Amino acid sequence: MRDEVLGLLADYVGLTDVALRRRTEPERGLYIAESEKVIRRALAAGDRPRSLMMAERWLTDLADVVAAAEGDGVPVFVGEYEVMEELTGFHLHRGALASMHRPALPTVHSVVADARRVLVLEDIVDHTNVGAAFRSGAALGIDAILVTPRCADPLYRRAIRVSMGTVFQVPWTRVEPWPGGIAQLQSAGFTVAALALAEDAVTLDQLAAVPPERLALVLGTEGDGLGRRTLAGADLAVRIPMAGGVDSLNVAAAAAVAMWALRT
Secondary structure, X not given: XXXXXXXXHHHHOOOOOHHHHHHHXXXXXXXXXXXXXXXHHHHHOOOOEEEEEEOOOHXXXXXXXXXXXXXXXXXXXXOXXXXXXXXXXXXXXXXXXXXXXXXXXXXXXXXXXXXXXXXXXXXXXXXXXXXXXXXXXXXXXXXXXEEOOOOOOOOOHHHHHHOOOHHHOOOEEEOOOOOOHHHHHHHOOOEEEEEOOOOOOEEHHHHHHOOOOOEEEEEOEOOOEOOHHHHHHOOEEEEOOOOOOOOOOOHHHHHHHHHHHOOO
């Protein structure tokens, strides 16, 4: 029993170590949900908890969640803030964490089958930008999000938190191989538009004036933008008109602008 408890508590050790968590969480088949709102959204999405950890005051706010967990035999760890901070490596001001079983990813086909607007995130490594893109996608009616093999994990704790739990709301999966997946989208009837500062790029206004019935919008990594093969495989390039001598926006901001303009 002691070894089992220690194994469960190990889920929460070193939560600020991005390199460690990026490796160990998928290996263990888990992710960490932080805050009452995120935990509730994860549970509402059907994901199952391995354990819960919280300060005593959250036993009231999360009474129904705690009762359901205990009824299912899921451990609930209650501790002092100082102890939890030492364990996790950061100040747990939101008071509650849940170690969740990581769900199996669906196929690309199933995720995009009924979609009209799809966002593709290529190699975006900043978890904040990934989370912000998911939040904007949920708010602006995106139907599905695809992330490439080297894109940051949408189920990393910071990405989930920035998304306000909408990562559990928007259907998503990884698309592999990439950019080979472009052909899969095109065969499914999608026009693939690459957001890029290409010489032959149409403006976002032009694309929005006569929008494709099914559109997959691809955004690239924060530094280098989209890969050469991605640009070659896309049906067209599109750019957001800029003023003030600015040539581009943060990738999460660009995603929000484009999704708003192309909403159905």
